[in-house]
Amino acid sequence: MRSIPELRTVNVMRYILPLREGGSLPALAEADDDFKYVVKFRGAGHGVKALISELLGGEIARVLGFKLPELVFVHLDEAFGRTEGDEEIQDLLKFSEGLNLGLHFLSGAVNYDPLVMEVDADLASDIVWLDALITNVDRSFRNTNMLMWHKELWLIDHGASFYFHHNFGNWEKQATTPFPIIKDHVLLPKASKLADSDQKFKEILTDEVLRELTALIPDDWLQWQETELEPQEIREVYFQFLKIRLAHTELFINEAQNARKALI
Numbered sequence: 001m002r003s004i005p006e007l008r009t010v011n012v013m014r015y016i017l018p019l020r021e022g023g024s025l026p027a028l029a030e031a032d033d034d035f036k037y038v039v040k041f042r043g044a045g046h047g048v049k050a051l052i053s054e055l056l057g058g059e060i061a062r063v064l065g066f067k068l069p070e071l072v073f074v075h076l077d078e079a080f081g082r083t084e085g086d087e088e089i090q091d092l093l094k095f096s097e098g099l100n101l102g103l104h105f106l107s108g109a110v111n112y113d114p115l116v117m118e119v120d121a122d123l124a125s126d127i128v129w130l131d132a133l134i135t136n137v138d139r140s141f142r143n144t145n146m147l148m149w150h151k152e153l154w155l156i157d158h159g160a161s162f163y164f165h166h167n168f169g170n171w172e173k174q175a176t177t178p179f180p181i182i183k184d185h186v187l188l189p190k191a192s193k194l195a196d197s198d199q200k201f202k203e204i205l206t207d208e209v210l211r212e213l214t215a216l217i218p219d220d221w222l223q224w225q226e227t228e229l230e231p232q233e234i235r236e237v238y239f240q241f242l243k244i245r246l247a248h249t250e251l252f253i254n255e256a257q258n259a260r261k262a263l264i
Helices: 047-063 087-094 121-133 163-174 180-184 194-204 207-214 231-247 249-263
Strands: 009-018 027-031 036-040 071-076 098-104 146-149 152-155
Touching: 009 036, 009 087, 027 071, 036 047, 036 071, 047 071, 047 098, 047 121, 047 163, 047 207, 047 231, 121 180, 121 194, 121 231, 121 249, 163 231, 180 249, 194 249, 207 231, 231 249
Parallel strands: 009 071
Antiparallel strands: 009 027, 027 036, 036 098, 071 098, 146 152
């Protein structure tokens, strides 16, 4: 079984610049370990749920063997940002005090361009399978959320996955969604080996691994006003959601295969 390490925690020392191509105003920042990170803030639009999606989707991708920038917990001190001149950014930092999430900045990486960069059928199928599992709605031609770095493909930005948690009371039904949005996936035309991906990945994502992955979610991100569930009970929902989807992968595989036939 692959080892699932605990995430490191770093402290923001310098806010460098906002990355305004992201709707939630992520930012490039320098931490106290002297590395730069793309920081996703809890004070942004979807709050801690986007951070949970980023964390859980990213670490599932990592345990399945995909290349992904290191994820770290990013602590933001209450005094940080008081001198920021932009009022929008100042408010974002104010409401993001405490624990946030960062992705190691890949200096020199370029966005994946499906028109000029090749991805083989095996890797395309693996990525489509992953995104169907975690219900990631954001890996389209418009926004690929993949980078080429040192001639290898790296996955980024899983904050739009697990969208069931925005309508939390309906999670059991959503766990068996065939995920029709997969038709818009940028790599779907090349994903001809989904059955192989399914067999391979279901052997890796055992109940034990799912428990370890969902255990990574901090209690601090599970204090939800819309539910009376305790943090451990919310973690259990994420675990059960993934377990159910893994037990019914034929639903989203058939959906993806049918959508692919329509494209080609």
